[in-house]
Amino acid sequence: xxxxxxxxxxxxxxxxxxxxxxxxxxxxxxxxxxxxxxxxxxxxxxxxxxxxxxxxxxxxxxxxxxxxxxxxxxxxxxxxxxx
Numbered sequence: 001x002x003x004x005x006x007x008x009x010x011x012x013x014x015x016x017x018x019x020x021x022x023x024x025x026x027x028x029x030x031x032x033x034x035x036x037x038x039x040x041x042x043x044x045x046x047x048x049x050x051x052x053x054x055x056x057x058x059x060x061x062x063x064x065x066x067x068x069x070x071x072x073x074x075x076x077x078x079x080x081x082x083x
Contacts, residue, residue, distance in 0.1 A: 040081050 048054060056062055057069070070078045 036080050044081055 057067060060067075073079050
């Protein structure tokens with residue numbers, strides 16, 4: 001098999017689906033998730049999750065029960081660590 005970089009792979013020894021996934025994205029989500037999970041501080045973001053505005057939104061009061069929460073912010077602002 002030849003990929004877009006003209007590198008030949010012998011698929012007899014390599015799992016083709018793993019090769020495709022690695023080619024699509026070299027990121028390892030499981031490792032990233034474990035890293036974030038171990039570095040997260042207990043109670044971080046609790047103030048937000050306990051605010052009346054959030055609780056009402058979460059419970060579907062005063063609006064759509066299909067609402068989506070979108071957290072915007074600069075890279076490194078800490079969005080990933082909210083849970």
